[in-house]
Amino acid sequence: MVLNIDVDGEHVPSTLIASGREYELIRGDNRASDAAVLAALPTLLSKGTLALPSFIGDDGLFPGAAHRGRIVGPRPETPAEWQALAVLYAAFSANRSLDALGSSxxxxxxxxxxxxxxxxRCLATLRSQQSVGISQSRDGTALGAALLWRRFSRTLPVSSVMLESVTSLSKDGFNPGDLSAAYQSWIAFSEPAS
Structure with a gap:
């Protein structure tokens, strides 16, 4: 965890994790449509298949996890299942980070x-008490800098970030309890024994 400072000098608790790199390592060369990945999620959850930290040389959220990444349960059989496994890993990592930060x-x-x-959609399902949006800007960092600039110099307009609201998987008949149970299993497997 790190502590950043925002433009107003307020503390912004943060985490630094490499979920993007680990997502790519788990997914490998497997590619599937969003619909196929979403359809593969219940299959993985019913089999109890999980990817556990950490697939890189960094402990990330779990001390002692560096280079210990592994898959428990039956291995994925299709490209959609491999990509769904990577999605679960990234969503669980993000959810664990948000829990650690007390996000509300x-x-x-x-x-x-x-x-x-x-x-x-997995993250929105896990964080059902919070609204989740997706930035529609390809240049989020540059737009953020422009919005900060505009805050102090209001002579030129800068467009705001457009957000798309994300719906829970429950909207498609998916049982959110299955995802929550898998997350709890992932935590139990991943947390070091005390």
Whole structure:
């Protein structure tokens, strides 16, 4: 965890994790449509298949996890299942980070994961008490800098960030309890024994 400072000098608790890199390592060369990935999620959850930290040389959220990443349960069989496994891993990592930060307000997904609808919908399902939005701007960082500039120099307009609201998987008949139970299993497998 790190502590950043916002433009007003307020503390902004943050985490630094490499979920994007780990997502790519788990997914490998497997590619599938969003619909196929979403359809594969219940299959993985029913089999109890999980990817556990950490697939890189960094502990991330779990001390001692570096280079210990592994898959428990039956291995995925299709490209959609491999990609769904990577989505679950990234969503569980994000959810664990948000739990550690005590997150309770709106969540905005920006950057590479903003284009990953299955990830966003899993996170919205896990964080059902919070609204989740996806940034529609490809240049979120540059737009953020422009909005900060505009705050102090209001001579030129800068467009605001457009957000798309994300719906829970429960809207499609998916049982959110299955995802929550898998998350709890992932935590139990991943937390070091005390």
């Amino acid at each position: 307000k709106r969540i905005i997904i920006d950057g590479g994961f903003a284009a990953n609808l299955p990830f966003a």
